[in-house]
Amino acid sequence: MRTFILTTTCAALVSLSAVSPAVAEQRPRDVLVPLLLGGLAIYAIKERKDRKRQQAPATPAPAQVDRKVLPAACYTRVNTWDGRVGLFGGRCLQRQYAHVDHLPRQCRTRIENAQGKVRRGYAARCLRHFGYRMSSR
Numbered sequence: 001m002r003t004f005i006l007t008t009t010c011a012a013l014v015s016l017s018a019v020s021p022a023v024a025e026q027r028p029r030d031v032l033v034p035l036l037l038g039g040l041a042i043y044a045i046k047e048r049k050d051r052k053r054q055q056a057p058a059t060p061a062p063a064q065v066d067r068k069v070l071p072a073a074c075y076t077r078v079n080t081w082d083g084r085v086g087l088f089g090g091r092c093l094q095r096q097y098a099h100v101d102h103l104p105r106q107c108r109t110r111i112e113n114a115q116g117k118v119r120r121g122y123a124a125r126c127l128r129h130f131g132y133r134m135s136s137r
Contacts (some may be wrong), residue, residue, distance in 0.1 A: 018064055035093075059126050063100075067099045067102065067131060067134055068131050068132050069089055069132075069134070069135050070093070070097060070127065070133070070134050070135065071092070071093070071096045071097055071134075071135055072094060072134050072135045072136065073092065074088045074089050074092035074093050074096060074121075075087070075088055075124065075134055076088075076089060076096070076119075078111050078113050078119055079113055079114050080111060080112065080113055081112075081114055082116060084113055085112060085123070085124075086123070086124030086125060087109070087119060087121045087122070087123065087124060088121050088122045088123075088124060088127065089119070089121045090108075090120045090121040090122065091120075092121075093121070093122065103122055103127070103132075104124060104126070104127070104130050107122045107123050107126035107127050107130065108120075108121075108122055109121065109122065109126075110124045
């Protein structure tokens with residue numbers, strides 16, 4: 001609002017400053033041109049401000065996303081020599097979860113399954129301890 005008042009005042013002053021010396025020296029018809037241009041400038045500024053004000057309520061607010069909800073598609077159970085372990089795959093989270101950088105580092109893990117293949121990701125139990133949960137499937 002402050003910028004609107006300042007721009008309107010400046011536009012009015014500029015248009016009137018061109019008119020005052022012109023009144024003394026020129027014909028009355030030549031005085032109308034600067035007044036008309038100043039009026040058009042003020043009208044254009046007002047219309048632009050009104051359009052912006054109408055567009056602001058029209059745009060919906062972005063939905064709040066809960067950072068503590070992890071995608072269920074990234075959850076897997078890995079069979080290890082010590083039993084089954086819940087794991088959120090690291091690569092899957094990189095693709096489907098925007099806040100991977102904010103996950104607790106303590107939960108990062110490497111798990112070797114029964115066949116000797118190494119899986120990297122985040123331990124589900126550890127993430128649950130820090131307040132993270134899985135989205136509904």
